[in-house]
Amino acid sequence: MRRALVALLVVLAGCSALAPGTDRPTVTPAPVPTDSPLPPGVEPDGVADASALANAHAAALGNRSYTLVTNRTVRAANGSLRSALTVRLALSAAPARDYHARVSVEGPGAPLVIGEPPTRAEYWANDEVYLRRQTIDNRTEYSRYDDTDAYVGTWSFWLGTVALDLGPETDLRSTLEGFETRVADRSPEGDRVHIVGTTVRSEGFVGDSTVDNVENATLHAFVAGSGFVSSYHVVYDATVDGERVRVRRSVGFERVGATTVDRPTWYDEAMERG
Template structure:
């Protein structure tokens, strides 16, 4: 099972980077918001706009995260995520992309994860593309690697196999950390189909350690700076999208090197997402089921 152990470690690293990752890269669809000023001299400026959110920004990240998960746990949704880490000269160090389609009950899902990393030994690149499908009773897996130029398949007669990414949605705990790490403020709002959307922004880091923990390995980076952050949150507490970017110092290199970290997440098709069988369903379903996973 050494290949499976390596994949699990790779996925854990992706979870630290993502943020399924999320994402303004590629074909990001930004929510349409018509600016409407949020007056700072309003005598009701501390009134709750959404769970954990006031005109001053996010004041209770736990309440917001809980509300976000409570809404999405009762509907279907698609999440798009992307995280990139680039050196100051623009060279890509690492990139992770994640797309997940989840249907209530949340055991029905189809997740695709792509990881690109720079090979430090041979100074080239390697990439993996892994897909996970579940109907709530079994999980099928397709694992592709650029190094072997091949795809292998796995079959689990269980809704809870060894892959931690299958438990990664809709990630309320990550919003606990994110909104403790940045000091946000509300800059405008609009109403769309009866739902009020608030746009938040930030250039202030509230907790450097939390910020690094959220998006990178705390052992290899420090001194986050030059932060830009934007988010869209609705009146129920759902974080529709966000974009987080900052510069940090990578300490595992000699000498230390600056990197730019960009992490985005976007939720779409809430209430209308479907999960169909993937094109590789038969190949994975015909493999011998993997033995049950035990956890110590």
């Protein structure tokens, strides 16, 4: 879970860094067609079964390749950046699950998952070698491991601990369950549904024990007819260390079934210098 990031710093620091979210547009409710099927777990007035929708989303991803892009940004009331964490994870199809992760952290309150911010890093691995390239103070460092048992930066770590809460299914379910939702818009064919949540039922979507007093929270999710959720976005006000902040988090899935994990341009240099 995301709460485990700081604890894992000590493990990762020796072997080895995320971009601000974006606002979602104000939505004017549109008439919702009633003559085409809705995604699993969704009814005309909103999400009725978050688990059913999350299960369908996970099934759509299955063992296929995809690229996951997440970011979480926290800004003070005056607009100054407290923290930003961005992960872009390209994941090949099972069973190989080669991956290429690009991670960056920025701001004084950013998680220390890859070191003191600001810093950025890339991680590439197949079943034979694990490579890291990290930029710190305009200095680039490389690491190389030829035994996959020698490092903790597996694809499941980046997916289920850093980027998401345990994985796509759990993260989506906990986010949806945090809101009372409605269908804001829907294509006539039923192949794209825009779900909006503005009333908070629980704060499980926050995923950070240091955050208190959540207010003005909004959820936007974009769902295909199959139940695949291409992206979802949460914005809310909260208190962190006694200071009022604005938190924005977004999750998006791209190139499902079409993602390739090729050797990075810095592969040869990492193999030589790592």
